Amino acid sequence: MARSAALPGWLYVLFLTLLATATDEFIIAGVLREIAGDLSVSVSAAGQLVTVFAVVYALGAPTLALVFARFPRRPVMVAGLAVFVLANVAAALSPGYASLLAARIAAALAAAVVTAAAFTMVAMRAPEGQQGRYLGVATAGMTAALFTGVPLGTWLGGALGWRATFWLLAAVGTLAVIGLLTTAPSVPGGPSTPLRERLAPLRRVAVLRLVAVTFLAGSGGLMFYTYLSAYVAEAASGSGTLLSVVLLVVGLAGLAGALLAGRAADAFGPRRSLRVVIGGHALTLLLAAAFGFSGMDGTAAPAVLVVLIAFWSVFAWALNPPIQGSIMAAAGPEAAMPALALNISGLYLGTGVAGAVGGIVIATADIRFVPLAGGALMLLSFLLTLAPEHTPSSDRVRVRPPGGRTRTRTHGTASTEQSV
Structure with missing residues (x-):
C-alpha cells in the first residue's frame, strides 16, 4: 500500500473513541464547583473524582489487559465502550457523591481496556511501513481532547449543568460503538496460555x-x-x-x-x-x-x-x-x-x-x-x-x-x- 493511500474509516472511529476516553479523564476539572455545589461536598472532594479516575485507570490498565489479551480485539473494544457509555449515563443520573464516584471508577476501568485494545488494533492492522502513521492518528484523538472535548464539555456544563457533560460523553461513546461494529477489522486475541x-x-x-x-x-x-x-x-x-x-x-x-x-x-x-x-x-x-x-x-x-x-x-x-x-x-x-x-x-x-x-x-x-x-x-x-x-x-x-x-x-x- 502506498504511503499516500487514504486512511481507513475504522482508524477515524478509533480517533473518536480515544477522544472520548481522554476527555472523560479531565472533563470534571471544568465543572468541579458545579458538582460540589449540587452534591453538597467540598471542591477538594469533587477534585478526588479526577484523582480516582487516574489511579484506577493506571492500576486497572495492565491487570485488565492481561485478562482480555486472549480475546479478539473488536468485541473487547465494543464491550468496553458499552460499559463506558453506561458508566457515563450512571454518572449523569447520580443522586449523590458516592454513586458518582462509583460511576467514575467503572468508566476508568472501561476506558483502560478500550485504550489498550485500540492501540493494539492500530499497531497490528497498520500496513507495513505505516504503523507510526496509524498510531499518530490514533494518538491525535487523545491530544485533540485538550482543546476540543474538554473545553466543549466545560462550556456545556456551564450552560446546561454538569450532568450534561456526561450525557455528551455517553453520546460520543455510543457513536463510537456503532462505528466499531460497522468498520473495525477483525484482530484475533493472543493464544490461550x-x-x-x-x-x-x-x-x-x-x-x-x-x-x-x-x-x-x-x-x-x-x-x-x-x-x-x-x-x-x-x-x-x-x-x-x-x-x-x-x-x-x-x-x-x-x-x-x-x-x-x-x-x-x-x-x-x-x-x-x-x-x-x-x-x-x-x-x-x-x-x-x-x-x-x-x-x-x-x-x-x-x-x-x-x-x-x-x-x-x-x-x-x-x-x-x-x-x-x-x-x-x-x-x-x-x-x-x-x-x-x-x-x-x-x-x-x-x-x-x-x-x-x-x-x-x-x-x-x-x-x-x-x-x-x-x-x-x-x-x-x-x-x-x-x-x-x-x-x-x-x-x-x-x-x-x-x-x-x-x-x-x-x-x-x-x-x-x-x-x-
Missing part, C-alpha cells in the same frame, strides 16, 4: 526500560503542563488573553506533533524517533527554564514565549507513536495489549508524580524551577533510550496479512514480526 507465560514478556528488561522512559517523560513534561498557567503569569506577566493563546497553541502544536511523530517513526524507526522526541522535549524544557530566569520583559516577551511553548508542545505530544512502536517491538504480539497497557500505566503514574513534585518545587523555590525540574527528568528518560538494543528471537513477530503470506517487519534496528 498460562498466566506465567503471558507475564513473561512483561518481565523483559527492554519492555520495563521503555515503561520507565514513559514514566519519566510523563513526569517531566506533564509537570510543566500542569503548572503552565502559573508559569505564563510569572515568566511573561501573562494576561488571560495570553494564556488563552498559549493553550490554543499547545493544542494545535501538540496535534501536529502527534501526526509528525507517526510519520517519523515510519521513516526512521520508532527507537531512533523516540530519542529525537525525548531529547527535543528535554531541550525545550531547559529553554523554557532559561526564559523564566532571563527576566525578559517588554513587548517581545509574549511572542518569544508563545514560540517556545509551540516547540515544546510538538515534542511533548509526539511521544506516543514512537514509544508504542518500540513497546510493540520489544514485547511481541503475544504480549502487545498487556505491554501497551503497562506503558499507559507508566504515563498515568507519571501524571500523578508530575503534580506532586511540581507542587513541592513551587513550595520550596518558585515556578521558574518547574521546567528545570521537568527537564532533569526528561534527561534521565533520554539516557534510558540510549541503552543498547537487543533482538532476541522471542521478540520477533510474524506479519501475516489476511489471506497472505508471512513477512518480517523491522522497526529501526529491532526486527519484529506481527501476527494479524
Whole structure:
C-alpha cells in the first residue's frame, strides 16, 4: 500500500473513541464547583473524582489487559465502550457523591481496556511501513481532547449543568460503538496460555526500560503542563488573553506533533524517533527554564514565549507513536495489549508524580524551577533510550496479512514480526 493511500474509516472511529476516553479523564476539572455545589461536598472532594479516575485507570490498565489479551480485539473494544457509555449515563443520573464516584471508577476501568485494545488494533492492522502513521492518528484523538472535548464539555456544563457533560460523553461513546461494529477489522486475541507465560514478556528488561522512559517523560513534561498557567503569569506577566493563546497553541502544536511523530517513526524507526522526541522535549524544557530566569520583559516577551511553548508542545505530544512502536517491538504480539497497557500505566503514574513534585518545587523555590525540574527528568528518560538494543528471537513477530503470506517487519534496528 502506498504511503499516500487514504486512511481507513475504522482508524477515524478509533480517533473518536480515544477522544472520548481522554476527555472523560479531565472533563470534571471544568465543572468541579458545579458538582460540589449540587452534591453538597467540598471542591477538594469533587477534585478526588479526577484523582480516582487516574489511579484506577493506571492500576486497572495492565491487570485488565492481561485478562482480555486472549480475546479478539473488536468485541473487547465494543464491550468496553458499552460499559463506558453506561458508566457515563450512571454518572449523569447520580443522586449523590458516592454513586458518582462509583460511576467514575467503572468508566476508568472501561476506558483502560478500550485504550489498550485500540492501540493494539492500530499497531497490528497498520500496513507495513505505516504503523507510526496509524498510531499518530490514533494518538491525535487523545491530544485533540485538550482543546476540543474538554473545553466543549466545560462550556456545556456551564450552560446546561454538569450532568450534561456526561450525557455528551455517553453520546460520543455510543457513536463510537456503532462505528466499531460497522468498520473495525477483525484482530484475533493472543493464544490461550498460562498466566506465567503471558507475564513473561512483561518481565523483559527492554519492555520495563521503555515503561520507565514513559514514566519519566510523563513526569517531566506533564509537570510543566500542569503548572503552565502559573508559569505564563510569572515568566511573561501573562494576561488571560495570553494564556488563552498559549493553550490554543499547545493544542494545535501538540496535534501536529502527534501526526509528525507517526510519520517519523515510519521513516526512521520508532527507537531512533523516540530519542529525537525525548531529547527535543528535554531541550525545550531547559529553554523554557532559561526564559523564566532571563527576566525578559517588554513587548517581545509574549511572542518569544508563545514560540517556545509551540516547540515544546510538538515534542511533548509526539511521544506516543514512537514509544508504542518500540513497546510493540520489544514485547511481541503475544504480549502487545498487556505491554501497551503497562506503558499507559507508566504515563498515568507519571501524571500523578508530575503534580506532586511540581507542587513541592513551587513550595520550596518558585515556578521558574518547574521546567528545570521537568527537564532533569526528561534527561534521565533520554539516557534510558540510549541503552543498547537487543533482538532476541522471542521478540520477533510474524506479519501475516489476511489471506497472505508471512513477512518480517523491522522497526529501526529491532526486527519484529506481527501476527494479524
